[in-house]
Amino acid sequence: MTVTHPKGFRASGVAAGLKASGNPDVALVVNDGPDYTAAGVFTGNRVKAAPVLWSQQVLKGGIVRAVILNSGGANACTGSQGFRDTHATAEHTATVLRGGANRMMIGAGDVAVCSTGLIGELLPMDKLLPGVNAAAKALDADGGAKAAEAIMTTDTVAKNAVAQRDGWSVGGIAKGAGMLAPALATMLVVITTDASADNEVLDAALRAATRVTFDRIDADGCMSTNDTVLLLASGASNRQPSLEELTAAVTEVCHDLAQQLIADAEGATKHIAIEVQGAASEADAVQVGRTVAGNNLVKTAFFGNDPNWGRILAAIGTTSAAFEPDRIDVAINGVWICKGGAAAEDRSKVDLSGRDVSVTINLREGEMSATIWTTDLSHAYVHENSAYSS
């Protein structure tokens, strides 16, 4: 149920001492082919970590044979030394994989690098490089779950997912806690498939999938310095699904992982789905959903089990979406407490005692809709993010 479910992949996760806890902190995923096509989606943040800059270059080459990942340090805002360290990590990974039992045909330019953890500090290369050796030795056709464990930071559970199709499959691992954006917690995702697909098809499938999954959790899924989503194809199933079939399977895995990320968000007590209906455009629906999801007063109200539709309307009012204030309807957990921009059903009918909350906003302007997933803003969120220097 992870990146090693599709044929043609091995993975591992080992403890290299980057994390003070001694927990696993270096992960490796390798593609044993016969294909080595790949696609990547990276953070929209203009302050990009060294591994993001490196991996963007690797993707331009069109081949990814290995992904080396570490937690315990983001290697972001580390200047030219940080980039040299990322380069050295890729070189070392390629060297190690060319030798030993692996005997892979691989150069540094085929190795993507992902890092997560503290910003602004150099990685302890004297620990990381031996960790790469250990990870290469530990590579296993069942090693995906161990890789998922090794990329955890403040995550409380490892995230794995699979979409099984007839004769081929898609698998994935992810990490990323924090309240995601606007909290800038890093999201790292590696997705694998044993389908055969060229780079253009993989790129189209991955972009279509992330647009409606990772990009719709909280305000913006792509705003850490290190966010990276990679899709690797081995072709080992000897199947070539259509773009639509591949997109559907990749989207299924991305949706599953995105929901796991939201469910594990730092200190959250609510898992909130904000569905915007009746929008004049999908862009309007997404903008309204993100704005409501990102509003601290809305988030704190849900933490307090308060069905505060007035704060939702006030948040909608800050957007540029097409709407008239006196036409908006809002339901919380199915109770239409606001109709035509004013109070409707009694707020006491809204039961907010559970963890899952659904907010439905009808702008009554058109036919388009979108759903954004988010969390509440809790004491535990403040505690975790004021105590953890990341």
Next chain:
Amino acid sequence: MTVTHPKGFRASGVAAGLKASGNPDVALVVNDGPDYTAAGVFTGNRVKAAPVLWSQQVLKGGIVRAVILNSGGANACTGSQGFRDTHATAEHTATVLRGGANRMMIGAGDVAVCSTGLIGELLPMDKLLPGVNAAAKALDADGGAKAAEAIMTTDTVAKNAVAQRDGWSVGGIAKGAGMLAPALATMLVVITTDASADNEVLDAALRAATRVTFDRIDADGCMSTNDTVLLLASGASNRQPSLEELTAAVTEVCHDLAQQLIADAEGATKHIAIEVQGAASEADAVQVGRTVAGNNLVKTAFFGNDPNWGRILAAIGTTSAAFEPDRIDVAINGVWICKGGAAAEDRSKVDLSGRDVSVTINLREGEMSATIWTTDLSHAYVHENSAYSS
């Protein structure tokens, strides 16, 4: 030291029972002339409360003889009945001021209305209208401070300010706690002057003043459904300052009130000034300052006394301002812990034990600068905003 310091104004504050606490909740400010010129700046929120829609119409008439304000209810998202209630409040205020000891020449169209409190509920008119009667009776040339008290909601102290000039002055009162935007706490401000100035001059002075004061506290000072800043001129000093002189005095009062608002923000433990230097344009400087100020990870780091410059860089990276990541310098309380986008002086040198924090960001792109004021994100903020249904 308040709205009744300039000559030609009277004010009052009374308890009408709108607040469950029994504290004063209706305020009245009247202009006894000889001039009745005025200007207003209102919320940019597209969901506007009934009193905002009403007062915008009043301002178009060019004359404001009275401002009636209430706490204990925002009269926002209240539909057509809410607007009828605001209209009735203005009518009643005008009627009462035409009679009794006041004998003012005043119509409903000369009465601005401001409300603050819960969104989505109708005002108890059976309490508010008798409160107007009492406020009219209590009008006093020294009543400004009582008016400031009566508009408080979660404010812990009343806010008053004065700028004294040779022969004329500017006075003001304000309310507005919450973390301001993005928390959408309502800001109400009434500013008075005994200078003589026509509506165009007042409008220019008020817009210039709010642009660099109220608009620069937190991410955006104009996003509640009810935000209103009014400037009334009586001409009673018989002085006619230049636009520059008037702008300077109004800005002084607005700056003073804005700092009082930040100092009293709900649950804040830090008062943070973010100065962006070296920007290519003032708009870039403001955008960077607002984005950093509005970032929850930056805010929680300051609550935890953590000089986390990496989170500041990551926030800057989400803007469209002109910058190169490897040229940015950041100082916290005077210590340049980030130079050229990477770690510089030791973070342990930064003393964050005090309440006041200064962040200096140098983009090294140009000569423009701007300062945004904000607060940290604390447990108390979450508590107050999850418990208070507003």
